[in-house]
Amino acid sequence: MTTVPSYRPKRSMDDAISTTLHLSLTHLENKDTYVRMLFIDFSSAFNTIIPQHLTKKLSLLGINASLYNLILTNREQHLQHL
Incomplete structure (x- = not known):
C-alpha cells in the first residue's frame, strides 16, 4: 500500500492526485x-459544524455530557506531516 500525503508544505490535493x-x-x-x-479530504470537514447542535445530538444519543465536553473543550488542532 502506498500513501500520498497532501498535508505537506507547498503541496496540495492536486499534487496527491497527480x-x-x-x-x-x-x-x-x-x-x-x-x-x-x-x-x-478532511481539510474542511468540521468547518460547518455548530458545536451546540453537535452536543445536543450527542446528548440525544445518550452520550454523557462530561465525556463530550472533555473531547470538545480546549482542544488544539495539529497536522501531522508524513
Whole structure:
C-alpha cells in the first residue's frame, strides 16, 4: 500500500492526485494487476459544524455530557506531516 500525503508544505490535493495517478498507471502496466483508490479530504470537514447542535445530538444519543465536553473543550488542532 502506498500513501500520498497532501498535508505537506507547498503541496496540495492536486499534487496527491497527480502522484497517485502516476503510481497507479505505472502499476497497471504489469499484467494481471489492479488498483484500488480512496480519496478522503478532511481539510474542511468540521468547518460547518455548530458545536451546540453537535452536543445536543450527542446528548440525544445518550452520550454523557462530561465525556463530550472533555473531547470538545480546549482542544488544539495539529497536522501531522508524513
